[in-house]
Amino acid sequence: MKSDSRLEKVLTAGKFAVTAELGPPQNADPEAIKKKAVGWASAHQVGGASPTLRSCVDGANITDNQTAIVRMSSIAAAAIAISCGVEPVVQMVCRDRNRIAMQSDILGAAALGVKNLLCLSGDHQKFGNHPQAANVFDIDSVQLIAMVKKMRDEKRFLCGDPIKEHEPRLFIGAVENPFADPFEYRVLRLAKKVEAGADFIQTQCVFDVEKFARWMGLVVAEGLHKKVHILAGLTPVRSHKALVYMKNEVAGMSIPDELIKRMESAGEPKEEGVKICLEMIEQVRNIEGVAGIHLMPIGWESITPVILERAGLLPRPEV
Amino acid sequence: MIVADRKPLEEILNSIKDYKKIMLAGCGGCVTICFSGGAKAVELLASQIKMAGKKEGRDIEIVECTPERQCEYEFIDELKKDLGSVDAVLSIACGVGVQAMSQRHPDTITIPGLNTKFMGYPIEHALWDERCAGCGDCVLEWTGGICPIARCAKKLLNGPCGGSANGKCEVDKDTDCAWQLIYDRLKKLGKLDNLKKIREPKDWRMSTNAGQRRIKFEEAML
Numbered sequence: 399m400k401s402d403s404r405l406e407k408v409l410t411a412g413k414f415a416v417t418a419e420l421g422p423p424q425n426a427d428p429e430a431i432k433k434k435a436v437g438w439a440s441a442h443q444v445g446g447a448s449p450t451l452r453s454c455v456d457g458a459n460i461t462d463n464q465t466a467i468v469r470m471s472s473i474a475a476a477a478i479a480i481s482c483g484v485e486p487v488v489q490m491v492c493r494d495r496n497r498i499a500m501q502s503d504i505l506g507a508a509a510l511g512v513k514n515l516l517c518l519s520g521d522h523q524k525f526g527n528h529p530q531a532a533n534v535f536d537i538d539s540v541q542l543i544a545m546v547k548k549m550r551d552e553k554r555f556l557c558g559d560p561i562k563e564h565e566p567r568l569f570i571g572a573v574e575n576p577f578a579d580p581f582e583y584r585v586l587r588l589a590k591k592v593e594a595g596a597d598f599i600q601t602q603c604v605f606d607v608e609k610f611a612r613w614m615g616l617v618v619a620e621g622l623h624k625k626v627h628i629l630a631g632l633t634p635v636r637s638h639k640a641l642v643y644m645k646n647e648v649a650g651m652s653i654p655d656e657l658i659k660r661m662e663s664a665g666e667p668k669e670e671g672v673k674i675c676l677e678m679i680e681q682v683r684n685i686e687g688v689a690g691i692h693l694m695p696i697g698w699e700s701i702t703p704v705i706l707e708r709a710g711l712l713p714r715p716e717v
Numbered sequence: 718m719i720v721a722d723r724k725p726l727e728e729i730l731n732s733i734k735d736y737k738k739i740m741l742a743g744c745g746g747c748v749t750i751c752f753s754g755g756a757k758a759v760e761l762l763a764s765q766i767k768m769a770g771k772k773e774g775r776d777i778e779i780v781e782c783t784p785e786r787q788c789e790y791e792f793i794d795e796l797k798k799d800l801g802s803v804d805a806v807l808s809i810a811c812g813v814g815v816q817a818m819s820q821r822h823p824d825t826i827t828i829p830g831l832n833t834k835f836m837g838y839p840i841e842h843a844l845w846d847e848r849c850a851g852c853g854d855c856v857l858e859w860t861g862g863i864c865p866i867a868r869c870a871k872k873l874l875n876g877p878c879g880g881s882a883n884g885k886c887e888v889d890k891d892t893d894c895a896w897q898l899i900y901d902r903l904k905k906l907g908k909l910d911n912l913k914k915i916r917e918p919k920d921w922r923m924s925t926n927a928g929q930r931r932i933k934f935e936e937a938m939l
Contacts, residue, residue, distance in 0.1 A: 484891030
């Protein structure tokens with residue numbers, strides 16, 4: 399085992415893994431995290447004389463100032479989630495910190511009990527609430543992955559100085575967007591992330607299952623699915639408007655028109671959104687090389703346990 | 718070349734509001750090519766300033782000049798003879814020219830009339846694009862001659878981010894994704910292997926992070 403991560407244990411045991419996004423608040427209220435985390439943990443009590451709480455996900459992704467909007471620090475929010483029995487996947491972006499601050503935060507996160515770290519470039523600040531900010535990008539996401547691996551496996555900082563003891567034992571995650579361009583290069587870039595040290599991959603939201611399957615075909619042809627655990631990103635939506643927005647405003651998204659029509663003509667759009675998500679879970683489960691799912695219900699995190707229950711993915715396995 | 722853009726007239730007028738007589742100094746170098754600071758730009762700005770002054774009942778006197786280059790002492794030394802009679806210099810050279818003037822003529826205030834933007838070239842008539850960030854450690858050898866430091870909004874060295882769509886950058890739909898360009902060019906050249914190698918973190922000491930940079934050309938030292 400590379401870490402003591404539950405997610406690693408689930409994936410290594412060959413069980414279908416489940417992660418989901420848990421966004422920190424735009425304020426300093428710890429209750430905002432606790433409420434969500436406790437809700438997830440109590441979504442299913444594991445039997446026995448004295449039932450114990452077990453989170454409904456194997457890892458809760460704590461976003462790092464997602465879309466460049468200031469929110470509670472992902473590491474602080476992760477520490478709160480841990481206190482509620484939810485294992486966090488701390489997201490770390492290259493936008494806001496240089497290599498010194500990142501390594502410092504990696505040590506701090508590990509000291510607080512964080513076992514999973516997801517390495518990303520980060521949304522450009524143009525899309526956030528401080529577009530005037532300077533961005534950092536001292537290192538990029540591939541270099542961040544390699545840096546975390548170096549700290550964990552070689553017990554060295556990026557500069558080469560030794561970490562004499564207590565190196566951060568982290569399960570290293572990365573992301574890939576199968577729907578961005580250049581399409582063929584996306585597999586090559588995934589290979590780079592695997593070579594750099596990624597243990598698991600969470601993909602951008604899959605709406606276009608056909609294109610995702612095509613990409614997975616290339617991934618499998620390269621044998622990458624045997625070197626890294628790939629979790630398909632899924633986003634349940636409540637209305638067709640959300641799909642239209644993503645299609646028109648978010649670069650690198652592929653959203654089939656039939657899906658928009660289906661949501662638009664639905665009598666109960668929320669229920670339809672859940673149904674579509676459940677169908678997609680089934681579809682991606684049957685694609686070779688998919689080791690799990692990553693749910694990203696934007697602004698609708700309470701639906702996570704519902705979807706997982708209805709998909710038959712609860713309770714999460716004993717590992 | 719260095720590409721610069723004129724400051725808004727209102728800002729320029731405000732910056733010279735305390736002066737009655739100014740020298741308006743252009744530059745015959747890069748900013749002449751990009752229309753913002755050559756002899757013609759000096760002539761135009763001088764008349765705009767005079768007209769705006771007249772509207773306010775001010776009579777602003779302007780000495781116009783456009784040295785061959787404002788960034789070299791030998792070309793700005795000749796301006797000294799006129800500096801005694803003016804209250805300030807309004808320079809429409811790049812930031813380098815403004816500083817050369819300030820350094821060489823320390824008794825006279827030099828005010829910038831341009832915003833210096835970037836190093837680039839005209840991709841078509843009257844349209845300039847940034848091409849070099851002066852990072853001090855050129856990577857063009859393996860990127861097919863396309864710079865990801867100057868042209869990628871995230872300065873990525875290991876390929877495009879997830880926001881590259883239809884050849885465009887997510888940050889600006891009118892801007893090409895540098896990594897799409899790099900990919901296409903290397904594919905054409907049969908050099909896609911260049912992109913398989915993990916590129917190490919950059920040494921930003923070569924760039925602007927270690928303070929002012931200096932280049933010494935030993936062979937030419939006197």
